[in-house]
Amino acid sequence: xxxxxxxxxxxxxxxxxxxxxxxxxxxxxxxxxxxxxxxxxxxxxxxxxxxxxxxxxxxxxxxxxxxxxxxxxxxxx
Amino acid sequence: xxxxxxxxxxxxxxxxxxxxxxxxxxxxxxxxxxxxxxxxxxxxxxxxxxxxxxxxxxxxxxxxxxxxxxxxxxxxxxxxxxxxxxxxxxxxxxxxxxxxxxxxxxxxxxxxxxxxxxxxxxxxxxxxxxxxxxxxxxxx
Numbered sequence: 001x002x003x004x005x006x007x008x009x010x011x012x013x014x015x016x017x018x019x020x021x022x023x024x025x026x027x028x029x030x031x032x033x034x035x036x037x038x039x040x041x042x043x044x045x046x047x048x049x050x051x052x053x054x055x056x057x058x059x060x061x062x063x064x065x066x067x068x069x070x071x072x073x074x075x076x077x
Numbered sequence: 078x079x080x081x082x083x084x085x086x087x088x089x090x091x092x093x094x095x096x097x098x099x100x101x102x103x104x105x106x107x108x109x110x111x112x113x114x115x116x117x118x119x120x121x122x123x124x125x126x127x128x129x130x131x132x133x134x135x136x137x138x139x140x141x142x143x144x145x146x147x148x149x150x151x152x153x154x155x156x157x158x159x160x161x162x163x164x165x166x167x168x169x170x171x172x173x174x175x176x177x178x179x180x181x182x183x184x185x186x187x188x189x190x191x192x193x194x195x196x197x198x199x200x201x202x203x204x205x206x207x208x209x210x211x212x213x214x215x216x217x
Contacts, residue, residue, distance in 0.1 A: 076173070
């Protein structure tokens with residue numbers, strides 16, 4: 001099982017990369033918990049999640065090949 | 078899908094050309110244009126020199142397309158155009174160009190504001206400000 005995790009804006013700087021792969025996460029919460037262990041500073045950050053480019057507002061089950069993006073608050077313009 | 082993102086600042090001549098292209102569309106009676114410009118804000122004694130724009134491009138392009146659809150559903154427009162910068166835009170340069178056209182001014186005014194507010198709220202774009210001393214900050 002392979003999940004592609006994407007980071008944008010200040011979160012990419014915080015994590016030191018724009019993307020990496022994660023394994024063995026059954027749902028988005030489990031993946032986030034693993035990310036928080038990887039970098040505890042992430043926990044205090046405000047962000048939204050997009051699963052396969054669609055915003056999600058609750059825990060979702062993950063399957064092989066999914067892409068999960070962590071999006072800081074939008075500030076276009 | 079219409080191309081929205083442009084690399085670097087949006088030039089005034091590009092905007093002038095966009096206006097000129099509408100002279101053949103003689104059912105239009107009103108254009109409204111919004112231009113976003115990078116401010117040299119002073120933050121804790123440091124001045125913003127430039128903003129580096131980045132986006133989740135796939136999702137952003139889909140969001141721009143949805144905004145187009147919603148705007149045409151809501152307002153009786155002849156046409157609309159959105160251009161947004163990616164990459165570095167210096168203070169004083171333009172980073173957003175929204176251009177709507179309709180028969181009458183009230184619709185153009187309302188639609189232009191609607192589009193700008195929708196972009197601000199719903200398009201995954203981020204800004205990294207760089208200051209005169211070369212330090213930077215992510216805008217939130």
